[in-house]
Amino acid sequence: MPGTPDIQTVVIIYNPLSGRGKTGHVAQQACARFEAFGWQVQQVIPTAYAGHAEAVLAPQWSDSVDLIVVVGGDGTLREVVTGLIRTGSRTCLGFIPMGNANVMAREFNIPLNPEHANKAVLEGTAVSPDVGKFESGRQDSHYFLAMIEVGQGAKIVHCVDQLRNGKLNRLYRFWGDIVYVIGALLSLLGRKPAPFTLTTDGANCRTNQYHAVISCIRTYSKGWSMTPEAVFDDGLLDRVSSESASVLSFGRHMIAASGCKPFASPYVCYGRGRTFAIASESTLFIQADGEAITQATVLTVETLTGAYRILVPGR
Secondary structure, three states: OOEOOOOOEEEEEEOOOOHHHOHHHHHHHHHHHHHHHOOEEEEEEEOOOOOHHHHHHHHHHOOOOOEEEEEEOHHHHHHHHHHHHHHOOOOEEEEEEOOOOOHHHHHHOOOOOHHHHHHHHHHOEEEOOOEEEEEEOOOOOEEEOOEEEEEHHHHHHHHHHHHHOOOOHHHHHHOHHHHHHHHHHHHOOOOOOOOEEEEEOOOEEEEEEOEEEEEOOOOOEOOEOOOOOOOOOOOOEEEEEEOOOOHHHHHHHHHHHHOOOOOOOOOEEEEEEOEEEEEEEEEEEEEEOOEEEEEEEEEEEEEEOOOOOEEEOOO
16 A cells, blocks of 8 residues: 655665766755755765666665665666565665656656656655566576566667667667667567467466567556556556567557557457466567566566555655
8 A cells, every 4th residue: 555654864876877977966956855855865876887776785775774765767776676675675765767768757657857756755655566577597586677578679679788888878878769769670680589488377378479578567668558457566467469470560569559559459469467487499589677688498477566665656
């Protein structure tokens, strides 16, 4: 149930690479506003490297403050949530979105304007969203806040990942959408995604699938939805899958998603469940929350109900 936690002490964690380099300034503004409100801000801390918030900062502060405020993108928020889950902490979170897609902020109706987001933290109520837990191949367990995707959409993310870690790194930081368009065009080249089987709750098995999205939330991208019936705290993961390998069919599906509508096609199936298993004879393109995952032939997914607490505008 939503509630307003008793907050006295706060730490602010920000990603200096998000928000076109403005997150440090935004974090200091948030610090001043929180202190004027009467909260005690213990520290304002920049992340130093990928994984820093997950491995060090979240565990370090999980039992030391009443609230951890994240200033950055969806990836930084996921790192902090993952760090809290691994330590078994229920420390509440606040979020000031400064990323490119800001999927989680859009889902929770957190304002994209930093000043308004500060107010949402100060006046918000705590909700407990679900989280997806997944394993691929021999990798350790990982988590996603929004969705995990297999197939053509994931191939786009793999292409974008190569571009943003290469010569287009600077372009991605300032105009990420352009890099996604380039990645989408490049993804049409080379091998097509492999077919796979998708099993839901150990019983419902669909064969020869070429694309699937398994979601905790409704929002897929900037105002898009692949699973328009998803609810972030219902204890279930929503899924949509397609048995068509056609690029045209995938494109039409994306158009429907951009309007937050189900894609009416005999090749597409919607549903929900608690556990999922994906298997293929060939390596699969996989992405979670917009980040490329090492290709594998198997993927298992399950839901963690009410896995973390975050302040959102009043529901």
